[in-house]
Amino acid sequence: MNLALWIATGLLTAVALAGGISKTFVPKARLAAQHGGEWTQDVGTGFVKSLGVLEILAAIGLILPAVLDIAPVMVPVTATCWIALMIGAMITHGRLGQSRLVLLNSVYLALALFIAWGRFGPWPFGG
Template sequence: MNLALWIAAGLLATVALAGGITKTFLPKQKLAAAHGGEWTADASAGFVKTLGIVELLAAVGLILPAVLDIAPVMVAVTAAAWILLMFGAMRTHARLDQYKLVLVNSVYLALALFIVVGRLAIEPF
């Protein structure tokens, strides 16, 4: 179970890192032109960059606390915060009739839920 939780955290951290890098460093116009990024056309550049930074912090928070053995409970806390973020993403994509992306976000939400339950109840650090 520990290995499965590490794999899930690694996958979710990779997703968060990729999303964070694109939202933080790509221009808003380029994001708005990409499939799945249409929502950025209605958002401020500051909001998009802030969301990118939050995703970068999530990537760190899913791995680093456990690796360094400093407040490893933060892995579960970060995964719980990711669940909230995915509810927002699912709502945003549903508003734009992007139901495939809602499904993708629900998979990320399920992974985060697995990490929360796994790290708090089944296999804590």
């Protein structure tokens, strides 16, 4: 199960890093022109970039604490924060009628739930 948790964590880290880099460094107008990025038209550039930075920090928080063995409890804490972020994403995409993106966000949410459950529960680091 530890391997499955690491795989889920790696997948979610890749998602967080990709989303964070695009929101932080891709111009808002270009994001808004892409399918799934329409929501950026209705919010400020600072908000989009802030979400991007949060996603990059999530990518770091999902991996580094465990790898460095410094406060590894931050891994499930970060996964729990990701759950909240995905609920917001699902609401946003749902309002825009983007059911495929809601489904995709629910997969990311499920990964985060699995990580939080496993690392807070039966398979903590160092346990």
